Amino acid sequence: MINGLYKFKLTLSSDLFVGSTGTSSEVILWTITELINHPFVFNKVREEINSVVGSTRLVDESDVENLPYLQAVVKETLRLYPPLLVTTRKCRQSCKIGGFEIPQETMVLINLYGIMRDPDLWNNPNEFQPERFLVSSEKQDSMKYKHDEMFTFLPFGAGRRACPGSKLGLSMAHMAVATMVQCFNWEVVGDGGENKAKVNTEVSKGAFIHMAHPLKCVAIVKFNPFDCVM
Numbered sequence: 001m002i003n004g005l006y007k008f009k010l011t012l013s014s015d016l017f018v019g020s021t022g023t024s025s026e027v028i029l030w031t032i033t034e035l036i037n038h039p040f041v042f043n044k045v046r047e048e049i050n051s052v053v054g055s056t057r058l059v060d061e062s063d064v065e066n067l068p069y070l071q072a073v074v075k076e077t078l079r080l081y082p083p084l085l086v087t088t089r090k091c092r093q094s095c096k097i098g099g100f101e102i103p104q105e106t107m108v109l110i111n112l113y114g115i116m117r118d119p120d121l122w123n124n125p126n127e128f129q130p131e132r133f134l135v136s137s138e139k140q141d142s143m144k145y146k147h148d149e150m151f152t153f154l155p156f157g158a159g160r161r162a163c164p165g166s167k168l169g170l171s172m173a174h175m176a177v178a179t180m181v182q183c184f185n186w187e188v189v190g191d192g193g194e195n196k197a198k199v200n201t202e203v204s205k206g207a208f209i210h211m212a213h214p215l216k217c218v219a220i221v222k223f224n225p226f227d228c229v230m
């Protein structure tokens, strides 16, 4: 028989495992996809990494704070492709939303994907434009910016039940993408090396953001950090 503490540990472990692995790998997959589709952005990320890291060592976690463009690229990917498309909340009291009466205790679905592609909140909402997140640190630290982001940029949800692993998830995504850009060129299978083929970014149906057509590409070594230490 499963006792209470064991059941709690099992649920916690599975929550952490399911909540952390799938989400982080989706962000990495979608970021590489958008970078393949936007070679100009890809080159800008690589130039930023080269200018900060140089050409003799692998990018490191401590470099990320000096890579604002890389951070903007991952943020823009999270806006367009939040791994969890919706989240849920139970209404603690009756309320009215958009003219609809919502009785107390009703479970509501919050469309994170829809909010982050809402044309009333974002310019060119369906376009991949990392520059929209390149704002000065003063602006980012301002109360207004933080307040606006809390209601518009929601890949990690919001409030008391927001994702507790957001910093770890972001850190993994930054490091994985930075390494993949620094060390490899990426070619879509069937491209013939011309770098013109686009990856199909259609999203499959469901609560999670899976690609409807799997990404098929080849990694070609550009920089081998092991050559430097030999």
Ligand code: HEM
Binding pocket: 015, 016, 019, 020, 021, 023, 024, 027, 082, 083, 084, 087, 088, 154, 155, 156, 157, 158, 159, 160, 161, 162, 163, 164, 165, 166, 168, 169, 170, 173
């Ligand atoms: C980029 C990666 C990740 C994304 C986009 C993401 C996204 C989310 C979202 C949208 C929620 C629901 C929040 C809400 O309803 O307000 C959530 C909850 C959660 N996430 Fe993440 N997550 C990521 C990585 C992680 C990691 C690395 C961990 C653990 C190490 C984790 C653990 C959890 C847990 C335990 C919850 C449930 C929190 C609760 O119900 O109070 N997540 N995540």
